[in-house]
Amino acid sequence: MKKITTRDDEVYSSDVFEILFDYEITRTKRNPAPLALMQIEITSTTSNEESLKSAPIVFIRALNSHLRSVDIPSKAGNDFRILLPTTDEPGARTVCERLLSIFKNKFDTPRGPVAFTLQIGATICPAGTDISMSDVTEKAKEALKQSKLKGPNTFVTQ
Amino acid sequence: MDKKLSVIGDIYSEEVFKVILDYEIARAKRYPTPMSLLCLEIIPQAKNQETLQAGSNLFASAIKQYMRSADIPCVNGKVFKILLPSTNQDNLNSTCERMLALFTKEFETDDGETISFSLYIGGTTQEGGETLSRDQLLEKSQSAMNQSKEKGINTYVVLI
Numbered sequence: 001m002k003k004i005t006t007r008d009d010e011v012y013s014s015d016v017f018e019i020l021f022d023y024e025i026t027r028t029k030r031n032p033a034p035l036a037l038m039q040i041e042i043t044s045t046t047s048n049e050e051s052l053k054s055a056p057i058v059f060i061r062a063l064n065s066h067l068r069s070v071d072i073p074s075k076a077g078n079d080f081r082i083l084l085p086t087t088d089e090p091g092a093r094t095v096c097e098r099l100l101s102i103f104k105n106k107f108d109t110p111r112g113p114v115a116f117t118l119q120i121g122a123t124i125c126p127a128g129t130d131i132s133m134s135d136v137t138e139k140a141k142e143a144l145k146q147s148k149l150k151g152p153n154t155f156v157t158q
Numbered sequence: 159m160d161k162k163l164s165v166i167g168d169i170y171s172e173e174v175f176k177v178i179l180d181y182e183i184a185r186a187k188r189y190p191t192p193m194s195l196l197c198l199e200i201i202p203q204a205k206n207q208e209t210l211q212a213g214s215n216l217f218a219s220a221i222k223q224y225m226r227s228a229d230i231p232c233v234n235g236k237v238f239k240i241l242l243p244s245t246n247q248d249n250l251n252s253t254c255e256r257m258l259a260l261f262t263k264e265f266e267t268d269d270g271e272t273i274s275f276s277l278y279i280g281g282t283t284q285e286g287g288e289t290l291s292r293d294q295l296l297e298k299s300q301s302a303m304n305q306s307k308e309k310g311i312n313t314y315v316v317l318i
Contacts (some may be wrong), residue, residue, distance in 0.1 A: 019177050030227050069184045 009061045017074035017081060021133055024072070024085050032127035036084040036092040039140040040099070041148070043078070043117040051111040058107045058114050066102055081140070089124045089157060096120050096155035104153065119147040120155035169218045175232030175239060182230070182243055183292050190286030194245040196253065197299035198238045200261075201276040201311065209271040216265060216273055224260055239299070247283045247318060254279050254314035262312055278306040279314035 012020065021037075028035045044055035056075070063073060063080070072083040084092060099118060106113040121144025125131045139158060146156040170178065186193050202213025209216075214236055221231055221238065230241040242253065257279060264274045280303025284290050298317045305315040 016177050019174055020181055023178055023181070027228075069188045070181075072181075 009057050009064070011060055011064070011073040011075045011080070014074055014076055017072060017083070018133075020072050021083055024083060025131060025133055025136070027085075028125065028127070028131065033086045034088040034091075034127050035125045035131070035136070036087040036089075036095075037123050037125075037136050037140040038080075038082040038084065038092070038095065039121045039137075039144040040080040040082065041078055041119045041144060042080065042103075043152075045115045045117065047112050051109050051114050054109050054111060055114045055116070058109055059103075059116060062102060062107065063099070066098060087124070088126070092122045092124050092157055093155075096122055096157065100153055100155065117152045118155075119144060119152065121145065121147050122155060122157040124157060169222065169238075170230065170232040172232050172234045172239070175230065175241070178230055179241055179292060179295075182241060183290055183295075186243070186286040187288055187290050191244045192246040192283055192285050193290065193295070194242040194247075194250040194253075194281060194283040195295045195299040196238075196240040196242065196250075196257075197280045197303040198240070198257070199278045199303060199307070200236050200238065202236075202273055203276065204271060204273040206271060209267055209269070209273050212267070213273060213275070216267060217261070217275055220261070220265060224256070245283065247316065250281050250283050250316055254281055254316065258312055258314065276311040277314075278303055278311065280304065280306050281314065281316045283316070283318060 024035060042059060044052055046052045046055060067073060067082065070085055074081045084095060099120065103116045103118050106115045121140050121142065123136055123139035123143055125136060143156045143158045147154050150156065182193065200213065200217050202210055202217065204210040214233060218233055225231060225240065228243055232239050242250065258277060261275045261277055264272045266272055280299050280301065282295060282298035282302055284295060302315040302317040306313045309315065
């Protein structure tokens with residue numbers, strides 16, 4: 001298991017994410033607080049192969065600089081999951097809007113500019129609801145599907 | 159990987175515990191609250207070998223009954239660590255005293271056997287905020303437990 005103490009250009013590995021996800025679900029049941037999960041699909045666009053390779057790092061660095069230290073980002077392929085503890089629907093919407101705003105601009109890298117297209121699905125579990133990891137994950141995936149139907153650089157919350 | 163819970167009475171394995179410790183430290187840095195860490199070594203005493211071997215499991219089950227649901231215990235052999243979020247030095251001292259009071263009595267197993275535990279307890283606490291250090295928490299709680307061992311069984315030492 002990979003230990004992560006700083007997140008400059010790293011996100012949690014899937015196994016660590018699952019542990020913290022389970023832990024946060026337990027915490028939410030114990031101390032009722034809302035919890036949001038974002039499912040993000042990114043498409044990187046560059047003019048050359050070299051800058052395409054650096055795209056994930058560019059994305060993660062920018063993502064981390066706009067998340068709270070208690071947020072839990074994770075990557076699996078081109079998809080990212082971000083668990084947002086103590087985040088209600090307005091909070092989740094704000095994060096979605098902020099991410100779309102940040103990533104609408106191109107990012108300069110030594111090997112050329114990189115642009116990102118985002119589709120974001122988010123689900124919010126209100127405080128005190130009886131939730132499970134699988135339910136939350138399914139709802140976030142469904143929201144992502146709806147975002148993909150809406151078009152690039154959109155988000156759907158449910 | 160044993161990624162969820164260890165089988166010992168729903169207590170985390172040390173590997174998972176360290177992930178959660180890092181995460182709780184990040185949280186306590188952002189939302190400053192004191193954090194304490196206990197390090198315990200248990201010496202089970204029982205009349206038969208089978209009960210003795212189950213000592214860690216039995217202790218793990220017992221510990222879950224007496225800790226707050228917010229506390230985060232883990233086990234590695236006969237050594238237990240318990241992370242106590244939002245716990246200052248006074249609360250830590252009370253916890254140590256309560257543990258000694260609770261666990262020095264005899265417990266009865268499902269098989270009707272009796273088992274008791276001797277404990278060495280080390281604890282440390284830190285204020286929340288940017289100065290909070292994972293390594294210091296781990297090192298000081300371990301060092302405190304070593305000092306408890308020097309003092310003798312059923313003692314606790316808290317290092318700040």
